[in-house]
Amino acid sequence: MQDHVISDKELLSQYQSGNEAALELLITRHKEKIFTSIYIFVKDRYLAEDIFQDTFIKIIDTLRRGKYKEEGKFLPWAMRIARNLCIDHFRKTKRTPTITNGDGYDIFDILRFDTDNAEDTMIRNQSHDRVRKLVNQLPNEQKEVVILRHYAQLSFKEIAKLTGVSINTALGRMRYALINMRKMIEEKQIAL
Amino acid sequence: MNRDSTINNLVRYIYHETDMRENDAIKRSLAMDTELREEYHEMRKVSKMLDRLICNPSPTSVNIILNHSKKLGRLEAV
Numbered sequence: 001m002q003d004h005v006i007s008d009k010e011l012l013s014q015y016q017s018g019n020e021a022a023l024e025l026l027i028t029r030h031k032e033k034i035f036t037s038i039y040i041f042v043k044d045r046y047l048a049e050d051i052f053q054d055t056f057i058k059i060i061d062t063l064r065r066g067k068y069k070e071e072g073k074f075l076p077w078a079m080r081i082a083r084n085l086c087i088d089h090f091r092k093t094k095r096t097p098t099i100t101n102g103d104g105y106d107i108f109d110i111l112r113f114d115t116d117n118a119e120d121t122m123i124r125n126q127s128h129d130r131v132r133k134l135v136n137q138l139p140n141e142q143k144e145v146v147i148l149r150h151y152a153q154l155s156f157k158e159i160a161k162l163t164g165v166s167i168n169t170a171l172g173r174m175r176y177a178l179i180n181m182r183k184m185i186e187e188k189q190i191a192l
Numbered sequence: 193m194n195r196d197s198t199i200n201n202l203v204r205y206i207y208h209e210t211d212m213r214e215n216d217a218i219k220r221s222l223a224m225d226t227e228l229r230e231e232y233h234e235m236r237k238v239s240k241m242l243d244r245l246i247c248n249p250s251p252t253s254v255n256i257i258l259n260h261s262k263k264l265g266r267l268e269a270v
Contacts, residue, residue, distance in 0.1 A: 023261055035249040052249045053250075056257040116270055117218055135242075150242045155209055171200040174207075178235040 008074035016063055027056065030075055034082055038149040040143070042134070043084045051089065055082040079152035080162065134181045142177035145170055202228065206236055 004100065006014075006025070015020035034055060039048040047079040058081050060069050144163065149156045156174070198221055205218045214243045223231045 018265065020258070020262060020265065024258060025248050027257060031249055031254065032246045036245065036247050039247055049250060049253045053253050053256050057260050060261050060264065088198070146242060149207060150239075150245075156204060158249060167269070168196075168200055171203045172196075177234065178203075178238045179231075181238045182234045 011135060012063065012068065012074060016066070016068075023060070026074065030078060033075065033151045033153065034078055037079060037147045038082050040087070040147050040151070041083070047089070051082065051085050054085050058085070073153075076154050076158055079148070079154065083148075083152075083162070092132060134184050136183060138177050138180060142173050142180065145173040147179050161175060198228065199231070202232055203235070206232070206239055 006022075008029070009028065010036060011022040011026050015026070031052075035048065035052050038051050038055070039045070042048050042051065055078060135146070136148065143165075145159055148159045148162065151159070154162065156167055156170045160170040163170065165173075198218075200237060201214060201218055202221075205215065210218065224234055
């Protein structure tokens with residue numbers, strides 16, 4: 001099956017008709033963005049793996065039951081499920097996303113930059129720790145907008161709706177996230 | 193248009209959420225306003241950097257999901 005030819009909507013339809021390969025293609029197409037979002041949010045590799053699995057199991061169950069009503073994009077729907085599962089986890093454990101569990105793993109330990117030559121790889125390796133510090137220093141509400149816009153690919157309108165704020169607030173948070181990261185780069189004279 | 197509104201539109205422009213009419217207005221503002229242009233370039237740089245951050249789930253997680261689906265398919269076929 002050729003990727004980038006068949007739309008998500010068509011893949012969902014094929015899967016609901018019994019084509020298991022369509023599901024595999026959907027996962028392949030979206031796994032990096034969904035997993036990265038979860039991982040940045042929960043900051044725990046093992047927990048992120050669990051929530052990633054639960055997200056797709058919920059997606060599968062919804063599709064199998066014929067309950068999928070979304071006319072829009074697949075990824076925002078999947079990301080809403082993932083985000084709700086992250087929030088459920090923090091509610092159950094009475095933790096907040098600001099608390100790390102100290103398991104020794106960090107998202108940026110396995111983070112890779114989407115580049116493909118040796119020079120880029122070297123720069124990537126030098127930058128990991130610096131970028132980690134930048135993102136982790138953002139206030140939670142700014143970090144959330146970054147995740148939802150960059151990795152979940154939600155529009156600012158969708159982010160506003162999902163997080164219960166006005167679109168101007170969502171835009172303002174993104175602006176300050178970008179400015180804050182830039183300021184940190186300048187203040188610490190970080191080369192990225 | 194006030195400054196906040198212009199900057200909010202600038203953020204939408206960076207993320208390709210503006211229409212052609214808004215694009216023209218933003219391009220005019222950027223051509224006239226050095227400070228705004230500087231902020232645009234700075235925000236765009238960080239945005240591009242964030243876009244390149246990617247991580248992958250383990251193959252085990254993907255297999256668990258695919259096996260769950262196959263198992264359900266077999267149950268439904270019975």
